[in-house]
Amino acid sequence: MKRDVSWTPISKEGLNTEIERALAKMTEEMRRKFAAIRIPFLEFRCRRHELMGDETLYAIASKGRQYIIYDDVESDFGLVVLSPGESERTLRFWVLADGLPNAMRVLENGDYSACLVAP
DSSP, X not given: OOOOTTOOOOOHHHHHHHHHHHHHTSOHHHHHHHHXXXXXXXXXXXXXXXXXXXXXXXXXXXXXXXXXXXXXXXXXXXXXXOOTTGGGSOBOOEEEOSSHHHHHHXXXXXXXXXXXXXX
């Protein structure tokens, strides 16, 4: 994996901008659905590779132990499912969903087959 040296972690303001940009492209019904599952930003530690330090993924919505996250390195929305007690550990695997609408569909129907595994 080659990291862009100009990359910097996304700020909460930047994440709000990404969410608003995604919501602007969605139907009113999808925006209502998102509002029902949206949560205050929840930070998860993640590690893409042993040689890299910990990074932060922000959870923005949830349904039980399933979370919609934003991966700022990949500039994409995705999902993570936590096992009981996993919140204290560093995430190693999550999936990318190619946008917030797709992440919401996966969260709703539980079909992760179209997602890309990250890292």
